[in-house]
Amino acid sequence: MLSPAVIQEEGRRSEGTQRLEAMSDAVIAIAITLLVLEIHVPEEKGNEALARALAEQWPSYFGFALSFLTIGVVWANHHHMFQDIARVDHLLVVLNLLLMMTVSFIPFSTAVLAGHLEAEDGRLVATVLYGGNFLVTALVLNVLWHYASWNRRLIAPDVSDRHIHGRSVRYVAGPLFYGLTLPLALVSPLASLTVYVVVAAIYLIPVGD
Amino acid sequence: MLSPAVIQEEGRRSEGTQRLEAMSDAVIAIAITLLVLEIHVPEEKGNEALARALAEQWPSYFGFALSFLTIGVVWANHHHMFQDIARVDHLLVVLNLLLMMTVSFIPFSTAVLAGHLEAEDGRLVATVLYGGNFLVTALVLNVLWHYASWNRRLIAPDVSDRHIHGRSVRYVAGPLFYGLTLPLALVSPLASLTVYVVVAAIYLIPVGD
């Protein structure tokens, strides 16, 4: 039996989801915007030299755009997930913190990729780091969702089991894609990067949620 | 027919606009505040040398101020737009993500402009990059608005068609201005920069929304 005081406390506590989402949004928004700081500002003087310098760092723009879109996909997935999650417990906070850690690491692995994409030698290691970052992010996202949805642990009562199942199936695609392309990077880094672009594009294409 | 559960789900989903706006605000706020990091801190010792070094990097202050105001205008427009938009769908999220990408690129093109504004040689390329960034931003903003307002797709029911039309007409001014000044930059970069200042000023002058 709940006393009014306890109910009120629960009422205050229940905004937990909201603050966790706000915190996650902030970290994701900062990580996505910090990406631009990793693009080197060329100091070449002269129109021709500057234009060439700007053009030559196309890997930086590629990395910026791909990471921006991928983090955007993570944000969208995170957002959708928390429309089904109604309550927060301690382990969910911890898992979410780990997810934020992997996301906020992306500007670093993007910078490493951009700095080593052009030369054939070095591209392999940079791509594995980059893809590995995406893979771990996708894995943690799946762990978080499975923890929250297991036996409907933290799920809102109005969400159907079928809906939960559908989400679980869709989310598995992420680690699968990234896991399969990581060995591909050992053979051809560019091929695996192409897959990353395709993965981001698939999520971005409007097929509804 | 909607069951209560579905209605509740819709209720939860409808906060989508709010979280999208919050996310956009965060990215815009970060991009606008990161601008200052691109201003070089002079290490010259001695009052005279320091004062000269500070004065000589006026292009950095110019770029900081112009980009700050322009991003501020984007924020205001984004804000007004979402007062009319009541619902969010997948493609709107994607278009908004693209808009955020172009906005968060501005600190980079501002830094390139600031580094090449003084010397006559190099100014052209830097101005085209800078103006191009603004042009693409204005274009994506227009695409987003037209997508949302086409056949009142995502518009709140209480917004009048006349209001929508007025907004559409006003928003077209952005890409028009930036599109026309881009070739102008080929003739005179300074003239086109003057237009950017005027465009920002026009939006900032209090003529209501």
Next chain:
Amino acid sequence: MLSPAVIQEEGRRSEGTQRLEAMSDAVIAIAITLLVLEIHVPEEKGNEALARALAEQWPSYFGFALSFLTIGVVWANHHHMFQDIARVDHLLVVLNLLLMMTVSFIPFSTAVLAGHLEAEDGRLVATVLYGGNFLVTALVLNVLWHYASWNRRLIAPDVSDRHIHGRSVRYVAGPLFYGLTLPLALVSPLASLTVYVVVAAIYLIPVGD
């Protein structure tokens, strides 16, 4: 006479204050947190050398702390001000944007100050830049408040005239202090910096709002 549709639109519009405050909070929070990036990470090896290098950059810690507290005071004032302001119009948005511009410039002038505080030569210019940044910030804050409170233009109906007057008087203290210490910097930069510390301390001492 207002139709229900218009009332609803007004209802949506009235959240303007909230989004303006959220935006300002974000910019202020980012500016205050970026301060730490301006502190140089010493690379000296060896415990003694490292300890000495860390100790020698005390001006960076001083600048960090003083700017952090001063921006904190701006935040508190901004926050209090918007408890009285009930509505937002276009010019208020523009003035607030200018305020955010002066605040987000502080990490730069803090870095310049920290880099020139130790050597006697150069300290003068750095202090004038730093104090000038504070002075302009305080001035814009006053202009914003006077614009909003003039003839109760944007003030909530329940705020008393006496309360408005009290706030106006208190806020004038800011530009007065910073204005008077700017010439003082020409005589003794350290003396004027001491005043900045005192000003921040006065606002921080718990005498209520």
Next chain:
Amino acid sequence: MLSPAVIQEEGRRSEGTQRLEAMSDAVIAIAITLLVLEIHVPEEKGNEALARALAEQWPSYFGFALSFLTIGVVWANHHHMFQDIARVDHLLVVLNLLLMMTVSFIPFSTAVLAGHLEAEDGRLVATVLYGGNFLVTALVLNVLWHYASWNRRLIAPDVSDRHIHGRSVRYVAGPLFYGLTLPLALVSPLASLTVYVVVAAIYLIPVGD
């Protein structure tokens, strides 16, 4: 006796807790995400050289992860604390500002630690700085909580005395741990760092709040 106007003003004022929390969340989110900027992007060309360079900067990843988790723990504690705190007064704002200052300093001391963890000489000073930053953060957190909970000054009426007492006891563990490990760093920096990992892990293990 309160007039309706005063009640409404109080109503508006009471959102103070919310804006203070939002501000704190923003600062913490930015500090936690800035950590990645302190990781150096290696420019070594060649797969082998790059892999070695990436592996050799393990102290940076260690510092990133440890500081990320520790700031995450501070965030969680701050969040829980403000579920009990119902009102904000001036000194609480000031104490919270000091807490934010110590948190936003962590990226700096993390960078110093990461740069001096490997070489035996220098590790001592870096660890003391790092641990000192954690110690001060934990102390300010305790001062803030004791200020707010003293005689239930700012505590919500429905929070039990036993609950307050429990929180007070738990929070004391932070400064105790960090205080005891600081002298330990003088003997063995690595041993004290191990304790930091353990402290973060203890807070992260799901034992509920």
